Amino acid sequence: MNVYGAARVIRIVALAGSLLGLFGCPNPDPNPDPNPPPVSPNSGTPLSIGSTPTCVATDPEGSAVRALKLDNITKDPCQIELSQATLLGSNMDAQFLAQVNFTPIYDGAISRLKQQVGMSPTVNIRVVTDLACFEPAGGGMTGLNIVTVDGKFLDILSEYANYRALAESRIFAESTLASLGQNAAINHIVSYHQLYPCNNAPAAYYPSSLLSTTTASRATQIFDSLAGAIMYHEYGHYWAHALSDSILDQAFFSQFTPYGYINVYPAREENDADFVAGILSHKSGHDLSLSEEMIDLMAFYMYFRQGGVTDIAQVENSYLAQFVQQNPKYSSLAARKSIIQHGYSVFQ
Numbered sequence: 001m002n003v004y005g006a007a008r009v010i011r012i013v014a015l016a017g018s019l020l021g022l023f024g025c026p027n028p029d030p031n032p033d034p035n036p037p038p039v040s041p042n043s044g045t046p047l048s049i050g051s052t053p054t055c056v057a058t059d060p061e062g063s064a065v066r067a068l069k070l071d072n073i074t075k076d077p078c079q080i081e082l083s084q085a086t087l088l089g090s091n092m093d094a095q096f097l098a099q100v101n102f103t104p105i106y107d108g109a110i111s112r113l114k115q116q117v118g119m120s121p122t123v124n125i126r127v128v129t130d131l132a133c134f135e136p137a138g139g140g141m142t143g144l145n146i147v148t149v150d151g152k153f154l155d156i157l158s159e160y161a162n163y164r165a166l167a168e169s170r171i172f173a174e175s176t177l178a179s180l181g182q183n184a185a186i187n188h189i190v191s192y193h194q195l196y197p198c199n200n201a202p203a204a205y206y207p208s209s210l211l212s213t214t215t216a217s218r219a220t221q222i223f224d225s226l227a228g229a230i231m232y233h234e235y236g237h238y239w240a241h242a243l244s245d246s247i248l249d250q251a252f253f254s255q256f257t258p259y260g261y262i263n264v265y266p267a268r269e270e271n272d273a274d275f276v277a278g279i280l281s282h283k284s285g286h287d288l289s290l291s292e293e294m295i296d297l298m299a300f301y302m303y304f305r306q307g308g309v310t311d312i313a314q315v316e317n318s319y320l321a322q323f324v325q326q327n328p329k330y331s332s333l334a335a336r337k338s339i340i341q342h343g344y345s346v347f348q
């Protein structure tokens, strides 16, 4: 069992059957260090304060915005990577890379999304064929120097973007396919892509062959907003030195139990990644409503995959699904969308 897996087993047991990794991207949890270093909790906050001119102690959000506004962004200049994170993360990255299969299908899209947001091309972002076949996650995973996005989820977003673009077009509105409506279209798309586990599949209900040049251009625009939200979330972990934060969290905010460490503020890193995703969605000129919609689509995709939920309405129209925190690691869906919206709004 690799380090990721071992850490996850500890967490799964500790959380007694919680829905770890149900959606989003569990950042790899390091094995707890029995002798954590004597460092200040403040030095570990993702939007923390350092010595560079972009970092202001009284304005961590503003500091983050200023740092993310720069060209050629890589990692948060306000935070220093812990040596423990470098050591541990290198091993974890190597094992993860050896374990999973990647697809080149979305390489062009990844490059485009990097360019749109002024990200350094050196940031290593790759697409896993079907993440759920390797880890209990459905959006992506981020290590020390590797950022991954789930190809199966991108398949779904791509076909849904085709649907949205077609639905907006007058020609499509007159066709029988349009009579399905948006929810039915999403249900069909998500259901179809479950038929090809551990592989990628081309769009079936709304293939690119249905698109005109204009509609294809619009579909790409919609896809970028949807896929950008999850890619920028994953990159947000990388940017914010999440592995270092995870180590510091365990040193300062965790309690040891017979089952391992329980993090008493586990949603912090996910919230920060959503905040970064909101900032970058604005920086790239993406549609905020689509960035937020990605959260519901990702949740539906994973709920569907785990069984029992076959209609997006069960996610979108459910008080429980929207407003109640289902997993200590993640805020509620409504809260996550609100954080993305906040990040979007503070970027000027």
Ligand SMILES: [Zn+2]
Binding pocket: 024, 025, 026, 027, 233, 234, 237, 269, 270, 273
């Ligand atoms: Zn995440």
